[in-house]
Amino acid sequence: MDQLLRSKRIIICLGCGGVGKTTLAAGLAVRAARLGLKTLVLTIDPSKRLATSLGMELNDQSQGSVHFVQGVLQDLSEASKVNISSPGPGQLFAGIVDPKSTFDRFVRQVVRDENLYHKVVSNSLYRQLITRLNGSQEFTSLQRLYECYSSNEYDLIILDTPPVEHTVDFLMAPQKIESIFQKSVSRWFIFWGQKKKNWVARALGQMTMKAFEILEKLTGSIFITELIDFFVSIESWQHNIKDRAEDVRCLLASQKVAFVMVTTYSTAQLTEALRIQKELSDLGYHLSAVLINKVVPLWPELVSVDNVTDKQLFEPFLNLVRYYNQYRNYWLQRDSIVHQMEGGVTGDLKFLRIPQKQHEVVGINELIGLSDCIKTP
């Protein structure tokens, strides 16, 4: 694992919700920093206490915004530095991906003209669409990753991903958002806005005209007008979204990027891990490790047990022994599934087991404790 941390520039943590992904991403980052690397961890959805430990302020997301101070763009989502009590040269920085400000920054970069920029961001649909579009959260995480990577400030960036149900959707989502920013899509809307002109009917075709009429009936004319305004305002820069999505895809497929998947001992999730490995490799990406989180230590077989002398404790004692065996077997079964998978796996996919901690890992000391446990057997 240490080798992975040292050799890659970006590590992306995939996994379903509830497995401890955000905490492990932070743990990995702590380990990397203690190994001497200048590390950044970008989280999506940290709990308040974890965020506090990492020195991040969890603001109300709806207030994220971009400010201009004397004409210079101020970045409100600076990463905060974390004290990891390590004597080496490594440093740890932590940040939260804020979709609103990330997208605003992106627009600001691609829209040179300040007036047009203001026109875009003040469109009433822009706010709604940009942060709530299906795929926008994923696009902005990857955009933020790209920004941080391009700055060359960090030896290693660890990206936490949103807890989507199908974790590979995270990588596919930017293509969805691209679809609405196609030149052809906005053209239709712009034409529709000028529908009084005859040539429009010819350009759009009767079928599309009809489809638009239905849309207007379903949603009312105010919405349609706002939608048209929106498309007019993005016309000059929408191709940048596609370009950026392409840049990101190339980066993710390069040797500099590794994917790790976080799961727990559940059979369903472990099977999912193998399926995801295949999906990723179909996309040209590389799954390097599976981190099995919250692993309970295996209890040995009870060989000989002397019964208690107190008669009243006979029954409870028997139940205790039975419970011990049930408990042991339960975790043994799960462990054997991992063994099976390790045996059947092709390539160099590593499986790491990370033990369950007695207390929730939220403080920085506990994070350091966790980071010490993340190692290849």
Add this chain to the structure above:
Amino acid sequence: MILKLFLPRKNLMARSVNPFYNRKSMDLTQLGSKRVLFVTGKGGVGKTFVSFALAQRFARQGRKSLVVQIGASSTLPRPYQKVSLGYNAQPLERNIYGARWDGPHCLKEYLLSLIPVSQLYRLFFENRVMRSLIDVAPGLLEVAILGKITHSAQRPIDSEEYDLIIVDGFATGHFISLLRAPIGLSEAIQGGPVAVRSRQIVETLRAPEICEYVVVALPEELSLVETREFCLTLKKELEVCPKIICNRSIVPPASVEELKKILAHISEKSVLSQFVIDLLFRLDIEKKAILELGQTGQDVFCFPEVLNPSDSGV
């Protein structure tokens, strides 16, 4: 008798109450008396398991339920492992039916009701521009699913009359955006039938005589904090008070006093001794967690941990 608590049962839920804790017994008559029961909780807490366990409980009481899965497919609990749920409800066992309602399917059904002329409908739905809009429209698919749920609450589905619809909902994060979606949509789109329908959906979700909410949590600290926050958000946005089900609670083999006595009788260095210490520690954490959960003011029900796989599929 303590022994009887451990006999494997055919059903998903061990029925008895743990007598060692002072917590609410499993009197579930309060649950499932409305038309729709939403089951939510963070990923991995056991929402699907709980949904079906509840359905089984209600089935034994003679109530017919339809368990609807929304969101990504999850493996069904052991009795129904091989079943593949579709859009149309299918019987799983006596008084229990299952279905999976996905966004695109629900939207299609809804649009067909608005654009009854099939040619026109196809024209609209299959137009490339409309498809890309539908793909990215925030909350549209969520509203379509909620629309089908609220619509179904008051009438037979596929000619079957159900007493209850149990919605195995998204994980809590998604659930919030799911419930916000119709509100957001009706703000973005002020006119037309879509807006009207969105507002109707919100009204139904808020109606306490129709919709009920349950959050599944684990007796762990982080789960608690999130559950508390979720309950607060739900109260604020929908003015509803969810009930809490604490899943995977430990069913100890003996009382804490008995365990401590046993500890005194066995060798300190033995494996069993270490195990008992660990068990007592876990029980203590859980007890505190459940007490805290109870302090939210909501009702808390406890579901036991199932260690014997022949009892369940999770």
